[in-house]
Amino acid sequence: GADGPPDEGLRHRPDGLTGGPTGGDRYDRGLAILRQVAGSDQPAVLDVLTAAAPALGRYLVEFVYGEVYAGPALTLRRRELAAVAALAALGNAEP
Numbered sequence: 605g606a607d608g609p610p611d612e613g614l615r616h617r618p619d620g621l622t623g624g625p626t627g628g629d630r631y632d633r634g635l636a637i638l639r640q641v642a643g644s645d646q647p648a649v650l651d652v653l654t655a656a657a658p659a660l661g662r663y664l665v666e667f668v669y670g671e672v673y674a675g676p677a678l679t680l681r682r683r684e685l686a687a688v689a690a691l692a693a694l695g696n697a698e699p
Contacts, residue, residue: 630671631662631666631670633674635650637674638650641673650665
């Protein structure tokens with residue numbers, strides 16, 4: 605289209621991931637991280653999301669875990685601490 609190819613914005617990323625991984629790569633990487641965070645090979649949150657909105661579940665695994673959580677800026681432990689701190693500050697950290 606007039607804006608160029610759909611992946612134009614993914615070629616020069618500030619996080620060093622050039623060209624953008626394929627959806628399958630992001631999903632596999634995201635699923636591995638989600639499993640590590642959840643401490644389960646079959647995280648319950650994934651079952652709930654897949655049943656309610658399959659596209660949203662896949663998007664969250666690919667983007668949140670496969671891109672954001674996989675980034676090199678913070679360790680997984682520090683990333684989790686930052687997420688909990690942000691939720692606590694917002695008043696959304698209920699068990």
